[in-house]
Amino acid sequence: MLKPGDTIGILGGGQLARMIAMAAAPLGLKAHVFAPKGDNPAFEVSGHFTEANYDDFPALSAFSEAVSVITYEFENVPAETAAFLDSRKPVLPNPKALETTQDRLVEKTFIRSLGLSCPDFIAVNSLEDLKAAVSSLGTPSILKTRRFGYDGKGQARIADEASISSAWDDIGHAPAILEAYVPFSREISVVAARSQSGDVKAFEPCENEHRHHILSRTLLPAAITPRTGWAAIEAAERIGAALAYVGVFAVEFFVVGSGDDETLLVNEIAPRVHNSGHWTIDGAETSQFEQHVRAIAGWPLGSTKRRGKIEMINLIGDDVENWPDLVAEPGLKLHLYGKREARPGRKMGHATRVTPEKDT
Numbered sequence: 001m002l003k004p005g006d007t008i009g010i011l012g013g014g015q016l017a018r019m020i021a022m023a024a025a026p027l028g029l030k031a032h033v034f035a036p037k038g039d040n041p042a043f044e045v046s047g048h049f050t051e052a053n054y055d056d057f058p059a060l061s062a063f064s065e066a067v068s069v070i071t072y073e074f075e076n077v078p079a080e081t082a083a084f085l086d087s088r089k090p091v092l093p094n095p096k097a098l099e100t101t102q103d104r105l106v107e108k109t110f111i112r113s114l115g116l117s118c119p120d121f122i123a124v125n126s127l128e129d130l131k132a133a134v135s136s137l138g139t140p141s142i143l144k145t146r147r148f149g150y151d152g153k154g155q156a157r158i159a160d161e162a163s164i165s166s167a168w169d170d171i172g173h174a175p176a177i178l179e180a181y182v183p184f185s186r187e188i189s190v191v192a193a194r195s196q197s198g199d200v201k202a203f204e205p206c207e208n209e210h211r212h213h214i215l216s217r218t219l220l221p222a223a224i225t226p227r228t229g230w231a232a233i234e235a236a237e238r239i240g241a242a243l244a245y246v247g248v249f250a251v252e253f254f255v256v257g258s259g260d261d262e263t264l265l266v267n268e269i270a271p272r273v274h275n276s277g278h279w280t281i282d283g284a285e286t287s288q289f290e291q292h293v294r295a296i297a298g299w300p301l302g303s304t305k306r307r308g309k310i311e312m313i314n315l316i317g318d319d320v321e322n323w324p325d326l327v328a329e330p331g332l333k334l335h336l337y338g339k340r341e342a343r344p345g346r347k348m349g350h351a352t353r354v355t356p357e358k359d360t
């Protein structure tokens with residue numbers, strides 16, 4: 001168990017690391033961020049940081065000496081980096097969670113092994129495989145690289161048989177899966193924390209809207225039946241237990257149908273704090289970032305109670321230029337990530353509106 005004054009090591013220097021470091025401070029814990037050279041907004045809020053590559057083993061070794069526990073803000077931590085660090089200091093969530101979620105084929109096979117449903121998928125290693133997979137799953141379908149995909153990157157939609165070879169070219173002939181297209185009614189996610197003693201506390205499922213494959217808005221309460229909500233939380237608990245997980249994770253779902261006919265398909269698991277949990281900073285009794293710090297520190301988890309009706313808006317690219325209006329809106333909570341350049345598709349900040357439920 002960590003004590004106040006101890007240091008949490010964080011791999012990755014983006015907004016998620018920044019918000020983890022900011023949540024550690026009020027608990028009396030220090031943060032040491034490790035990230036390669038670049039725009040690392042987390043450096044600005046951590047007392048210590050190391051700017052080095054993930055294969056710089058002398059730098060990783062010194063980093064591990066300086067911290068009590070190591071966590072990460074992204075799932076593509078190289079396996080050797082995680083193993084090297086884990087032999088020196090606890091890496092939480094454990095490297096098995098990384099291994100399972102870094103590869104879509106491994107991830108989906110794992111989800112099915114737990115008795116949970118996900119979209120139909122077929123492994124694809126060649127154009128011939130892809131042609132066979134399309135004739136089996138039909139069109140439209142979605143080709144996704146097994147590794148390094150996020151926010152719609154490494155994905156190509158196959159609308160008809162004529163687009164098969166261009167889709168294969170689009171993903172650079174990388175090992176992939178073909179996934180059946182899901183005509184979902186909505187997308188939801190469960191952000192949950194699992195403590196070192198196996199206690200799980202989930203935030204209420206939230207509803208997510210995407211624009212160009214990137215999360216645009218998160219809303220609570222989600223327009224789903226209570227039964228669907230419980231099933232989503234139960235699925236997250238099962239995933240957390242099977243991974244012997246410690247920390248915060250998110251499970252994204254497609255909801256198919258509506259009312260009594262609603263069913264859930266797991267889309268993906270994120271072994272980290274998640275964009276759809278940003279509302280918890282202002283809208284829940286404990287934020288996902290504090291919850292993550294509590295879990296990896298070996299402390300008890302906090303209350304996940306929601307404070308009202310929630311709308312979280314992502315500020316992507318130029319959206320951030322609207323900050324003067326947002327900051328002038330009474331009650332709105334603005335979070336800017338301190339990134340230098342507002343490139344298209346780049347997450348620059350978010351804004352949260354919390355409306356007490358009795359006012360709605």
Ligand code: AMP
Binds near residue numbers: 119153180181182187
């Ligand atoms: P992913 O990176 O797999 O989470 O995909 C990003 C977004 O693309 C999802 O949040 C969905 O909006 C959409 N998407 C991904 N896979 C599918 C699918 N099989 N069927 C329909 N939409 C999908």
